[in-house]
Amino acid sequence: MKDLLCDQFQSSVDEVLIRHKSILDILTKLQETSSRVNRAVIKSVTSCGCIQIDASIQEVPEDIDYKDIKGFMKDHLKGEACDVCKEKVAQEIGRNLFYIAALSNSLDINLYDVLINECKKLEALGEFSLY
Numbered sequence: 459m460k461d462l463l464c465d466q467f468q469s470s471v472d473e474v475l476i477r478h479k480s481i482l483d484i485l486t487k488l489q490e491t492s493s494r495v496n497r498a499v500i501k502s503v504t505s506c507g508c509i510q511i512d513a514s515i516q517e518v519p520e521d522i523d524y525k526d527i528k529g530f531m532k533d534h535l536k537g538e539a540c541d542v543c544k545e546k547v548a549q550e551i552g553r554n555l556f557y558i559a560a561l562s563n564s565l566d567i568n569l570y571d572v573l574i575n576e577c578k579k580l581e582a583l584g585e586f587s588l589y
Contacts, residue, residue, distance in 0.1 A: 464570040471559040484560045491554040498550045502543035509543070510536040 478487050502509050513534040518527055539547065562569050 461570045464573065465568070467555075468559045468563060468569050471556055472563045475560050475563075478557075478560070481561075481564050484557055484564055488554070488557040488561060491550065491557050495547065495550040495554055498543070498547045502539050502547070506540060506543050508537055508540040512536050 478484060503511055511534050516531055518530045522530070559569055561567075562572070
């Protein structure tokens, strides 16, 4: 079922993409939509205030095992995104996914295969994937 949804999304993008069919347009729109995702998150902080960013250096003890590092890493977020901000960020992520699918279509790459390969890498490497 999941592969069907991914393939259906990729196929739908191929059907509706008309104006920005050029690889150059797709690449610039992908970058633009990525920036819009960032902007939506930032607006959650600066306009709505539902979340705050409290960033400082990540402090990890030197004598800790690698597998325990995750417990010391912080996301630097305080609060929780409100429903309005979550919806806006999700909308912008959706637009970004649209252009990722468009790029995949242009290069004849199946998104489901990409997801499967990434999952396999994560499962094989686990915490050593270093993402």
